[in-house]
Amino acid sequence: MKPDEVLQRLLATRPSESQVAEAAARARRRALERIDAPWRAAPRAWRWPVLAAAATLAACATLLLWHGGELPAPVPAAPSVVGRAAEPPMKVILTLADGTRVIWTIDGNLSL
Amino acid sequence: MNQVLLIAENSGAAPGDPLEELIRTAVAGDRAALEDVLLAVERRVYLFAWRLIGNPTAAEDITQEVLLKLAGNLARYRPGTHLWAWIYRIVVNQVHDYRRSARIEPEVTPQVRAYDPGREEQLRRVEEALAILTSKEREAVILLDVEGYSSPEAAALLGTLAITVRTRAAHARMKLRRHLSRYYPELEERR
Numbered sequence: 001m002k003p004d005e006v007l008q009r010l011l012a013t014r015p016s017e018s019q020v021a022e023a024a025a026r027a028r029r030r031a032l033e034r035i036d037a038p039w040r041a042a043p044r045a046w047r048w049p050v051l052a053a054a055a056t057l058a059a060c061a062t063l064l065l066w067h068g069g070e071l072p073a074p075v076p077a078a079p080s081v082v083g084r085a086a087e088p089p090m091k092v093i094l095t096l097a098d099g100t101r102v103i104w105t106i107d108g109n110l111s112l
Numbered sequence: 113m114n115q116v117l118l119i120a121e122n123s124g125a126a127p128g129d130p131l132e133e134l135i136r137t138a139v140a141g142d143r144a145a146l147e148d149v150l151l152a153v154e155r156r157v158y159l160f161a162w163r164l165i166g167n168p169t170a171a172e173d174i175t176q177e178v179l180l181k182l183a184g185n186l187a188r189y190r191p192g193t194h195l196w197a198w199i200y201r202i203v204v205n206q207v208h209d210y211r212r213s214a215r216i217e218p219e220v221t222p223q224v225r226a227y228d229p230g231r232e233e234q235l236r237r238v239e240e241a242l243a244i245l246t247s248k249e250r251e252a253v254i255l256l257d258v259e260g261y262s263s264p265e266a267a268a269l270l271g272t273l274a275i276t277v278r279t280r281a282a283h284a285r286m287k288l289r290r291h292l293s294r295y296y297p298e299l300e301e302r303r
Contacts, residue, residue, distance in 0.1 A: 003300065011257055020159055023168060024158040027154060028151060031180045
């Protein structure tokens with residue numbers, strides 16, 4: 001037998017008839033399920049990524065709910081006035097159209 | 113697609129072929145006829161997919177997708193033209209899609225391992241050899257040397273030139289013989 005004929009015979013090696021028949025029948029049943037109900041029987045390759053994404057979303061939702069309890073209202077810190085140095089009064093200078101200058105002095109108690 | 117059908121016109125199914133009648137009935141809406149069409153083609157589709165992809169699990173997924181596409185596109189088939197060239201074109205495209213989306217590992221079926229260790233070993237060696245080919249070399253050598261297509265028919269099916277198919281198949285044979293000759297010395301050329 002010529003080498004190419006030997007090679008052809010080797011390439012023609014196949015699984016058993018029963019294995020072919022069973023696998024083909026499973027594929028046909030899954031195809032028919034999808035024809036009848038398109039949302040069922042997703043290709044096997046897609047199942048694990050979808051399950052993993054769903055599990056991740058569920059874990060994130062759980063964490064959010066666990067830590068999302070009501071927190072106590074923050075109490076603002078009271079301003080400290082002890083030892084505070086007296087602040088210099090604020091001056092506001094207005095110049096009128098005729099050149100008159102008006103100077104307002106505002107002290108720490110906001111008195112004019 | 114038109115090129116596949118044109119080249120295969122001369123080898124089309126005979127009028128009154130039972131499968132053609134089933135297809136006609138299925139296209140008309142008969143659900144039972146559709147199931148019978150899928151039943152009639154499933155094994156050959158699975159085997160071809162298995163030869164191209166080298167993994168029984170992947171071949172089963174690919175077969176499912178091919179049967180689904182067939183069911184949805186039966187109305188496109190022109191009676192009297194080469195049905196199997198059309199179907200094989202769908203299988204080749206589906207194998208390409210599967211390769212792009214998944215990592216394929218060669219796998220010998222557990223059932224074969226349990227009951228037929230001789231065949232299992234041969235399958236393993238052949239699959240190991242086929243795994244060293246590029247996908248295009250593998251398609252070419254399977255279509256020419258296993259499925260028995262001529263190079264023009266295979267070229268139309270693969271969307272390329274006949275000379276390209278012949279070149280790829282020749283490279284594939286050389287690689288396969290080099291790899292398998294360690295197990296099968298008769299593969300070596302006698303000088």
